[in-house]
Amino acid sequence: MFFKKKQANATIDPNNIPAHIGIIMDGNGRWAAKRGLPRSAGHRAGAETLKRIVKYCNKIGVKSITAYAFSTENWNRPQKEVDALMELLYTYLQQVEEQFAGTNVILKVIGDRTPLSDKIKDAILYAEEYTKDNTGIVLNVALNYGGRAEIVEATKLAVANFKNGSVTEEDITEDYMSSLMYTKDVPEVDLIIRPSGELRLSNFLLWQAAYAEFWFDDINWPDFSEKDMERAILAYQKRNRRFGKV
Ligand code: FPP
Numbered sequence: 001m002f003f004k005k006k007q008a009n010a011t012i013d014p015n016n017i018p019a020h021i022g023i024i025m026d027g028n029g030r031w032a033a034k035r036g037l038p039r040s041a042g043h044r045a046g047a048e049t050l051k052r053i054v055k056y057c058n059k060i061g062v063k064s065i066t067a068y069a070f071s072t073e074n075w076n077r078p079q080k081e082v083d084a085l086m087e088l089l090y091t092y093l094q095q096v097e098e099q100f101a102g103t104n105v106i107l108k109v110i111g112d113r114t115p116l117s118d119k120i121k122d123a124i125l126y127a128e129e130y131t132k133d134n135t136g137i138v139l140n141v142a143l144n145y146g147g148r149a150e151i152v153e154a155t156k157l158a159v160a161n162f163k164n165g166s167v168t169e170e171d172i173t174e175d176y177m178s179s180l181m182y183t184k185d186v187p188e189v190d191l192i193i194r195p196s197g198e199l200r201l202s203n204f205l206l207w208q209a210a211y212a213e214f215w216f217d218d219i220n221w222p223d224f225s226e227k228d229m230e231r232a233i234l235a236y237q238k239r240n241r242r243f244g245k246v
Helices: 028-034 039-060 079-094 118-131 147-163 174-178 226-238
Strands: 020-024 064-071 106-110 138-145 191-194 213-216
Touching: 020 039, 028 039, 039 064, 039 079, 039 226, 064 079, 079 118, 079 138, 106 118, 138 147, 147 174, 191 226, 213 226
Parallel strands: 020 064, 020 191, 064 138, 106 138, 191 213
Antiparallel strands: none
16 A cells, blocks of 8 residues: 655656645654653654654745644543643744744644634734745644534535525535635645555545545654655656546
């Protein structure tokens, strides 16, 4: 299932860069366990990896990355791990300037903010405000995000707009529904990457995955390097994307 063939001397085609890459940052816990470290150390290392990968993608012309940081199901993890993840996210957002120095990143948080603490909500507003006039890659941090919840929310918006008369039944098209998703301002998702050997979507970008290409890798996320991202993009560039046509 994994594609490990050597692509000797292959170079990335700058005219066929995936515009938007979704990443399921999986394998942090296993990375930490292998080293006898607490799971939180794996998440810290995973956050460092994300910074490296965002920098690399920004450099080669990727327009947007959506990174799965905390799902609607992750609240079921031990409280200690949830607290550590929230603290890590807080630091990341609050120190957005230092964390992404030189990357010109536009940071956005997608997902349901309602149950988040005021401290995290404020840090999100700060990071979004601080980076909003940048001109580089858009990093969507998916936080308390669920693909099904996103579709339900979009449906509720469509119903409300129908009820208040701002749209008719005929207006409710696929494009219209896309315009109600969290990803409305960034290009279509071209590529979804999941490292660590798991072969499932886990409620990530369900609507957006319709025509995305997939790349599964057995490396744990903290070990995912720029070279691994290059391999994923090279494989993507060899795909024949037919979008349902022949
Ligand atoms: C899945 O690996 C990973 C998560 C649930 C959290 C991902 C979060 C980060 C990488 C860090 C925070 C992000 C930002 C943007 C600062 P897992 O814990 O399920 O790993 P396992 O399957 O090996 O146990």
